Amino acid sequence: MKNLFVLKKTAISKMVAVVIAVIIIVAVVAGAAYYYYILGPAPPPKDKVVIGIVQSESGANSAGCALHHLYYNWIIEDYNEEGGLYVPEYGKKLPIEKIVYDDESNLDKMLTLTEKLITEDKVDLIFAPWSTAFCFAAFSLYEKYHYPVVALTFGSDKAAEKMRSGEFKYAFSVLGLPSETGKEMADLLDYINKNKTPITKVGIIHHADQHGVEYASAIAYDLMDKGFQVPVQQSYTLPVATFAPIVSTLKSAGVDVVIDCGYSEGADLIREMKAQNFNPKLVFIGPTMEVPALVFGPFGFTPQDLVGVCYYDGWPAASYKTGALKDWAEMHRQRAEPIFGPKAYPFPASATFYAGLQCLFKAVEKVGLNREKIRDALATETFDTVVGKTKLRQGYSMQCELAGTISQWQGGDMMEVIWPRDVASADIICPKPAWP
Amino acid sequence: MIDIIVGGAILGAIFSLIAIGLNLQYGVTRILNIAHGEFLMLGAYVTYFLFTYFGVNPLVSLAISGPTVFVIGVLIQLTVFRKLVILSKSSEELEFRSLLACFGLQFILQNVVKDRFGATPIATPYLNETIPILGELFKINMIVAAVISITISIALYLLLRLTRIGLAMRAAVEEPTGAQLVGINILKIHSLSFGLGCLISALAGSMISMIYTNTTPYIGPQYTFIALAVIILGGMGSFVGSLLGGFFIGYIYYASLKIDPLITMAIVYAFIIIMLIIKPKGLFGR
Numbered sequence: 166m167k168n169l170f171v172l173k174k175t176a177i178s179k180m181v182a183v184v185i186a187v188i189i190i191v192a193v194v195a196g197a198a199y200y201y202y203i204l205g206p207a208p209p210p211k212d213k214v215v216i217g218i219v220q221s222e223s224g225a226n227s228a229g230c231a232l233h234h235l236y237y238n239w240i241i242e243d244y245n246e247e248g249g250l251y252v253p254e255y256g257k258k259l260p261i262e263k264i265v266y267d268d269e270s271n272l273d274k275m276l277t278l279t280e281k282l283i284t285e286d287k288v289d290l291i292f293a294p295w296s297t298a299f300c301f302a303a304f305s306l307y308e309k310y311h312y313p314v315v316a317l318t319f320g321s322d323k324a325a326e327k328m329r330s331g332e333f334k335y336a337f338s339v340l341g342l343p344s345e346t347g348k349e350m351a352d353l354l355d356y357i358n359k360n361k362t363p364i365t366k367v368g369i370i371h372h373a374d375q376h377g378v379e380y381a382s383a384i385a386y387d388l389m390d391k392g393f394q395v396p397v398q399q400s401y402t403l404p405v406a407t408f409a410p411i412v413s414t415l416k417s418a419g420v421d422v423v424i425d426c427g428y429s430e431g432a433d434l435i436r437e438m439k440a441q442n443f444n445p446k447l448v449f450i451g452p453t454m455e456v457p458a459l460v461f462g463p464f465g466f467t468p469q470d471l472v473g474v475c476y477y478d479g480w481p482a483a484s485y486k487t488g489a490l491k492d493w494a495e496m497h498r499q500r501a502e503p504i505f506g507p508k509a510y511p512f513p514a515s516a517t518f519y520a521g522l523q524c525l526f527k528a529v530e531k532v533g534l535n536r537e538k539i540r541d542a543l544a545t546e547t548f549d550t551v552v553g554k555t556k557l558r559q560g561y562s563m564q565c566e567l568a569g570t571i572s573q574w575q576g577g578d579m580m581e582v583i584w585p586r587d588v589a590s591a592d593i594i595c596p597k598p599a600w601p
Numbered sequence: 602m603i604d605i606i607v608g609g610a611i612l613g614a615i616f617s618l619i620a621i622g623l624n625l626q627y628g629v630t631r632i633l634n635i636a637h638g639e640f641l642m643l644g645a646y647v648t649y650f651l652f653t654y655f656g657v658n659p660l661v662s663l664a665i666s667g668p669t670v671f672v673i674g675v676l677i678q679l680t681v682f683r684k685l686v687i688l689s690k691s692s693e694e695l696e697f698r699s700l701l702a703c704f705g706l707q708f709i710l711q712n713v714v715k716d717r718f719g720a721t722p723i724a725t726p727y728l729n730e731t732i733p734i735l736g737e738l739f740k741i742n743m744i745v746a747a748v749i750s751i752t753i754s755i756a757l758y759l760l761l762r763l764t765r766i767g768l769a770m771r772a773a774v775e776e777p778t779g780a781q782l783v784g785i786n787i788l789k790i791h792s793l794s795f796g797l798g799c800l801i802s803a804l805a806g807s808m809i810s811m812i813y814t815n816t817t818p819y820i821g822p823q824y825t826f827i828a829l830a831v832i833i834l835g836g837m838g839s840f841v842g843s844l845l846g847g848f849f850i851g852y853i854y855y856a857s858l859k860i861d862p863l864i865t866m867a868i869v870y871a872f873i874i875i876m877l878i879i880k881p882k883g884l885f886g887r
Contacts, residue, residue, distance in 0.1 A: 223712060225819045227720035373863055401862035404813075404823050406612050407743070410858035413604060429722045432814035440731040440740045453722070463649075464814050465726035505721070 214250050214534070216241065216263045217282030218292045221299075224270025229428075230295035232456060233318050233518065235501060237263075237292050240522045250526055254533045264288060268299075275299050276306060283310045289534050290525065297321045298375050304336040311335060313528075313540035315521045315557065320346075320478065321379055329560030335536075337543050339521040340514065341480045341562040341570060343379040347387030349570040350449070350477055353584045354422065355391050357595050362446055364422055368397035368415040370434075371426035376451075380426040380478065396420065405430055408437035416443045424449040424477065432464045435474065439600035446596035449477045455512045457578055458505035471574035473597020475583070481568030482513030483552050484582040484590030490516060490567065493551060494579065510579045513572045517565055520550035524557055604737045605856050611739065613851025614747035614754075615805065619824055620831035620843040621754055622801030628774045628838035629794035631692050632682055632699040637802055637828055638821030639710040643670050644803025645723075645810035645820075646714055652725040659727045659811045660745070666807045667800045674799025677706065678792045686791065707821065714818040724814040746808035753804060754844060757797075761840065770794055774838060833873050836886025845884065 218237055221230040241261045244250050249258035264286050268275035275294050282288050283306070291307070293300050293316035300319040304327070307314050312335055319338045327333045341349070358364045369385050371377035377400060385395050396418040399411065412434070415423055423438070423445045425431050431450035438448070453459055455476040460466045476482075485494035494511050501509035525539070527548045532538035547556045553566030569582035569589060581591035623637045634640075647666035651657035657665070681702055689695035728742035761767035772780035773790045781787050805824075810816050827850065835846025850869060857865040876883060 223715060223720070225817070227715065228722060228817060231720060370862070399862055401858075402866055404815075404820070405858075405862065406854055407608065407858070409604060409608055409739075410855060411862055414859065429815040432724070436726070436729050436740070436814070440729065441738050442731075459721065463721060463723040465724055504719075 211252075211255060211259060213262045214252065214259045214290070214529075215286070215288045216261060216290045216292060217279075217286060217288035218263055218265045219268050219275050219278040219282065219294050219303075220265065220292075221270040221275075221295050222265075222267035224268075226270040226295055226299075229318070229453065231504070232453075232459075232512075234292075234295060235504070236317070236515070236518045236522060239500070240519060240526065244526065251530045252534055253530070268294060272299055272302055276302060279303055279306050283312060290529070290539075292522075293317060293319070296376075297324075297379075300324070300336075300338075301375075304333045307335040308333055311536050311540070313337070313525070313536055313543055315339065315525045315543070317518045317521055321375065322383065323379070325560045334559075335540055337521075337524075337557045337559060337563075339481070339517055339557075339563045340478070343383035344387075345562055346380060346477055346480075346570075347383035347385075349480075349584060350384050350424070351387040351391040351393070353571055353593075354388065354393060354447075356584075356586075357447070357593060361593065361595050364393065364446060366394045366396055366418065366420045367422045367424060368418060368420035368445075369395055369424045369426070370397070370399045370401065370411060370415075372428060372430070372451075373400040373402050377426045380451075381424075384424060384426070384477070401427075403430060405433065408434045409441070412437045412441050412443055415445075416441060421445055422447045422449070425451060426477070427451045429453040429459070429464070432460070432466070435466075435471070435600075442600075444597075444599045447473065447475060448597065449475045451476075452478055455479055455514075455572065455580055457508045457510040457512065458501065460574075461508040461578070462506045468574065468576045468578065469601050472576050473573065473594045475571055475573045476513065476580060477571060479512060479514040479572070480570040481517045481552065481563055481565040482570060482572045482580070482582050483511075483516040483565070483568045484588075485511060485516070485579050486581075486590050489551070508578060513580050513582070516552050517563060517568055520552045520555050520565060521557070521563060523550040524548045524555055524563075603735045605852070605859065607734050607737060607739060609852035609855040610848065611743050611747040611851070612855055613848030614750040615743075615808070615847075616827055616831055616851050616854075617844045617847025618750035618753055618801060619805045620828040620835070620847050621757060621840065622798040622805070623825070623828040624832050624835075624838065624840065624843045625757070625770075625801070626795050626798035627832075629770055630678075630682065630686075630791045631696055632795070633696065633703070634795070634798065635700065635703045635825055635829075636706040636710060636821065637798070638823065638825035639707050640670055640674060640799040640802040640821075641806035641809065641824050642714065642816070642818060642821045643673065643710065644806030645816045646718060646806075646818075647803065648807040648810050649718075649723045649725050649816070652727075659725045659807065663749070663804055663807050667804045670803030671796045671800035675792050675796035678795040681706070682795065683788060683791070686788070711818045711821065718818070720817055720819070722815040722817050723810070724816055725810045726814070727811040740812070742808075742811045746812060749808060750805070753801060757801070758840060766793070830869055830873050832883070834876050834883055836883030839883065839885035842883055842885030 220234050221227045249260040251258045266278040291312050291314050293314045295318050297319050300316040301324045316338045320340045322344045325342050369381050371381035425434050431454040497511040498509050528539045528542040532542045543557050547554050552568050556564045571584035572580035573583045575581045583589050583593045626634050644666045648659050648662040651662040685698045730741050731738040769785045769790050831846040831850050835842025857868045
């Protein structure tokens with residue numbers, strides 16, 4: 166019997182050797198590819214999601230920041246109450262922890278601290294700083310380090326252009342931009358002119374900062390494009406010792422509508438208009454004048470004082486009259502009351518601020534903590550939020566199912582949405598009644 | 602035109618009062634209190650606190666805010682600036698060190714108030730009704746503030762001119778060494794002057810909180826700047842200079858608001874620069 170175990174000294178041909186080698190190499194490469202790209206390496210152990218926040222807790226910006234960044238705390242609390250943020254690569258909810266730094270209302274400090282959050286603290290996500298100028302400055306950092314961010318208090322066409330061109334791929338914003346606001350204002354005044362009362366002249370005054378300049382310019386442009394006259398277009402720097410000369414100028418020009426692209430000094434402007442018995446058909450004021458806790462608290466107004474006063478900014482604007490948002494408004498009042506007093510109802514963009522943050526968290530829940538995937542999800546997905554179906558649009562305002570644009574005080578504790586007509590919660594009051 | 606004449610005078614009276622307090626402090630103590638605006642802010646918050654929590658009439662609260670901030674000012678002078686006076690070898694060294702101390706004081710006062718009251722703007726709106734003057738409408742609270750400002754200015758002038766304390770203060774300004782030689786307790790005069798400057802600033806702050814809606818812990822520097830502008834124009838250490846400088850700035854300010862609000866502060870700065878070049882000591886400076 167032949168010994169079956171005696172190897173035959175049979176030569177393997179070169180061709181066969183090459184084929185075997187190729188098969189082995191392909192198998193190894195395919196296996197590695199399957200492991201790394203399909204299965205993926207196992208994620209490093211993780212017991213929490215860390216969110217970094219640089220905000221103005223002291224300094225001139227701290228008041229506005231405290232109001233608008235309330236929702237940063239709330240959304241983290243809300244998620245942690247339910248066990249945390251679901252992260253798919255771990256298959257479970259992870260509690261959220263925040264690291265907060267105070268930029269002292271200093272832009273350079275904000276940038277330094279943001280970089281610290283990213284490079285030293287290595288946070289998973291970042292919440293944007295407060296105000297257009299600060300957000301604009303921080304966008305370059307987010308771009309450098311690839312951190313997708315949803316900016317709440319931001320409205321600049323200059324930065325929006327860069328978002329649209331791809332220069333700021335990682336930045337998303339919630340609020341209406343100046344150019345979008347200009348168009349909404351022009352459409353609204355055109356509708357009023359045709360259906361309610363003649364409007365021909367508009368006076369625009371504004372704070373000489375980026376917000377004031379961009380919004381005033383955009384609104385003036387769109388109004389003139391629609392055929393309105395803008396005989397008064399003035400800017401001012403703070404502090405304004407008295408609005409008397411400015412109101413006198415507006416009065417002399419015979420404007421039908423006054424638009425003030427400013428902040429809390431709008432309260433002084435209203436008082437001066439009342440003092441001089443100047444009753445334009447409509448008045449538009451800017452940020453802080455839409456906040457019930459402020460206007461009915463320290464600013465000393467009653468709901469009747471402000472009937473007819475409109476707010477051009479802070480949209481998408483939600484109405485809290487009915488349904489789930491009505492409950493949300495009451496929840497807001499109870500939750501914010503210890504901080505802001507008894508009239509701590511939401512302002513028009515409160516729910517949409519919260520919704521913007523929900524989009525970020527829902528993106529994580531869908532795609533995990535990979536920031537490139539989060540960015541792509543934010544850019545393409547529609548999310549279910551407190552204001553309905555919500556979509557972030559890079560370089561434009563957030564699109565919300567249940568929200569409008571222009572809002573108006575109509576004698577209640579919260580503003581009514583008056584534009585566009587199809588999502589309005591109330592009819593437009595125009596001409597506004599005389600100051601009480 | 603009437604609105605510029607009357608409106609400018611109203612603003613001028615308020616600006617004068619703010620400046621007089623700072624001028625008094627610097628004239629007597631040689632301390633340029635750049636935290637002067639923070640004492641104004643303290644006065645505003647005392648009035649707000651009394652009005653909001655106890656329903657005290659803002660005008661009545663002047664009788665409380667002034668003395669309260671006077672006491673705070675004196676305590677600060679005793680604990681901080683008196684030490685600097687003792688340690689400083691020359692008046693230049695005192696001025697330099699006290700300037701730095703005032704910088705720190707600014708931030709301390711801002712943050713103490715911010716911690717207690719938050720940074721949300723506050724106001725004590727009062728007397729916002731109007732009365733006509735020569736056909737133009739003016740808010741009553743601004744007129745009242747102007748009248749009170751002028752009254753306080755006159756009272757201070759009479760104090761300096763007709764009382765022994767005032768005489769001692771003037772002696773401390775004109776000849777500190779000689780004043781000590783004749784038995785004037787310079788250290789007490791310093792404390793009194795500093796406290797009085799803070800009191801005047803606080804009274805201005807209380808009135809400002811009635812008029813404006815955006816009082817925050819951070820409003821101080823803008824009023825310190827106004828005070829400095831008035832003093833530079835009117836002259837350091839000159840009471841009359843502060844009064845006239847205040848009215849001058851008030852008129853420039855009001856008139857430029859009518860032309861273009863954006864250039865208001867630029868015009869004020871321009872006048873300051875011109876004055877510093879032409880007459881560095883100011884119109885009535887010594």
